[in-house]
Amino acid sequence: MDDIQDKIGDDPSLLLVDDDENFVKRLARAMEKRGFVPTSALSVAEAMQVIRRSAPAYAVIDLRLEDGSGLDVVEALREAREDARIIVLTGYGAIATAVAAVKMGATDYLSKPADATEVTSALLSIGEVLPPPPENPMSADRVKWEHIQRVYEQCDRNISETARRLHMHRRTLQRILAKREPR
Template identity: 75%
Template sequence: MAERELQDIGEDRSLLIVDDDEPFLRRLARAMEKRGFETETALSVAAGKAIATARPPAYAVVDLRLEDGNGLDVVETIREKRPDARVVVLTGYGAIATAVAAVKIGATDYLSKPADANDVTAALLADGDNLPPPPENPMSADRVRWEHIQRVYELCDRNVSETARRLNMHRRTLQRILAKRSPR
């Protein structure tokens, strides 16, 4: 399979990965290198745009929400410098509006986190007409909800009252959810 993937990648194997989650970024970069890509990584919109301008990649994986801005800015820069690049947008916030915006700007595909290297590779190498196959083990709806609540909780500096207000739920309900183990 690795030989087939190398053929599918083509001559230019450059891959830019932009994500502010450093452990995830390192894991994905290592996994993509094992699949034959020549990876370069960035932790911010500014760094991603600088790399895309200096060395436009053939492939890119860009997180939608980064600490210093919107990942779609990086996608736009890549599209300006290299219109044939294949770009996959990753996000922890799966919403139809952001998926439409990503595709309009020029993303090849849109994946919800946590996406593994197999999902990313399939999306990057999919033909324009053929969609990549659905994930083998997608997250359950309960797991997606739990992940979203955890993310908002972390963004609110683990403040239960603020998180409950932003999620429009009762504080005690949120406390019960946070006390439970994550669903499968």
């Protein structure tokens, strides 16, 4: 634990931005135990207020928020504090958004579900050294299932539209949706 304290440095301020209130509360408690001083924001607007008051040294920002994009928060924080270490955290990982996040100033990019240990490793990793792989990463089947569920919800649970957008046969999609979620 002292090793983490040494890596955090003199400014342990941490901004957590996610519209999932339960997730933010759990992550805030876990990060506080590791020596950070977390401030939570549930929207882009709240995050912008926090940054205007006092730009934190560290941030974990969800990519998709109800009132906008987490990339706007990344950009605002990078302008307010160049040395901030910013992690973009999202359930909808894609190479294009990862590249966009890094170009805007994010230090790293993690896919949900990420635990406090992974977030801490990403926040405190220095240079080109990658943090160690997660203990229990999502299986490929689970990632596929999550993606299908996301597109299905975005299409207002319309199977035909979802199948068209995913370039799948409608009946195949129905069978996948009828199964239980993979572990």
